[in-house]
Amino acid sequence: MLKLTLNGEPKELSASISLDKAIAQWQPTAEKFAVAVNGEFVPRGEYANLMLQDNDQIELLSAIVGG
């Protein structure tokens, strides 16, 4: 069992899986988003190659108003 956080909220995964599979599991509704793991940006093309680890901190950010 892996314990990690998604946008600051605790999440669990039964085993280490790739980022793209984890995202498919979490089903974000945002049409456009980008991801960072442990403070490092992960380009979309790298999702399938990145295996998530215990204690990983994932940020999934989407478009919002800004000044």
Next chain:
Amino acid sequence: MWEIGGKKLNSRLFIGSAMYPSLDIMRQSVASSEADVITVSLRRQTSEHGDGNAFWAHIKDLNINLLPNTAGCFSAKEAITTAQMAREVFDTNWIKLEVIGDEYTLQPDPFQLLEATKELISQGFEVFPYCTDDLVLCDKLITAGCNILMPWGAPIGTGKGLMNPYALRTLRNRFTDINLLVDAGLGAPSHATQAMELGFDGVLLNTAIAESHDPVLMAEGFRDGVRAGRNAYLAGVIPERDMAQASTPTVGKPFWHKQ
């Protein structure tokens, strides 16, 4: 038309997308401002912010250039990661680089800003640094590769206008080939006019429009204020005099008799 960051624009007003009473009023305000650039941001998906889909639909409809920001970042590292994420989401290499050093004034951290600027330029970003009006900092940002500087007029959201016109005028006089925009602190269209009269290439603001009683009308006010200031700069504002100088010709005036 004028050019900034590799794009040709008509308007010299950059407008923020935050704090409007509704997304529809935001869209109407942007339209009435006739701005060609709108600032946007990234956040976690929350119940308050939603998933961004409605906002995304509105800004796509505007068919306008997007300038993503790194608002809320307090370190170069955070700002760099946020900029990279913004480039992927918004599909642009433009980044309004904000690295804050003080929570109360939201004053930029010049050291972290310079560090982030160097890294992002090396990664191919067109950096629009939100900076103070410090001459030495601005010089170092240009040396780092910035073609654009965005010194503050006053702290974000204060509406104080140009706190230090002398410093802004100095930047204009010293950096004639750099695009200069006043970013933040403007409260009234007259403040935008003043910045443009100094020879600034544009202004960026959000709160003064979004928090007015009628954002759509205020957007028109700023649109006109920017135009007025630009025209005045191009036409050449007369120097101040201490003593009056009659504008009506004195030769031939009536009721005058030789003694």
